[in-house]
Amino acid sequence: MSEMIDIYLNGDRLQVAAGMDLQQLQQQFADGQHVAIALNTEIMPRRLWADRSLQARDQVLMFNLVAGG
Secondary structure (H helix, E strand, O other), X not given: OOOEEEEEEOOEEEXXXXXXXXXXXXXXXXXXXXXXXXXXXXXXXXXXXXXXXXXXXXXEEEEEOOOOO
């Protein structure tokens, strides 16, 4: 059994597998949607998602991109 860590996704506590990266998180919770991710209040460029593993107590905001005004 893999180790689990607690993170916060859009304010809700969530348990994920230790070592999960932002890209895997996006695929699990928003697959097929165009989203932006902020990690601990910093917008994360999509090119870095696979390189950034989640750490215990990370604060992740995942939000849909909307065009218009």
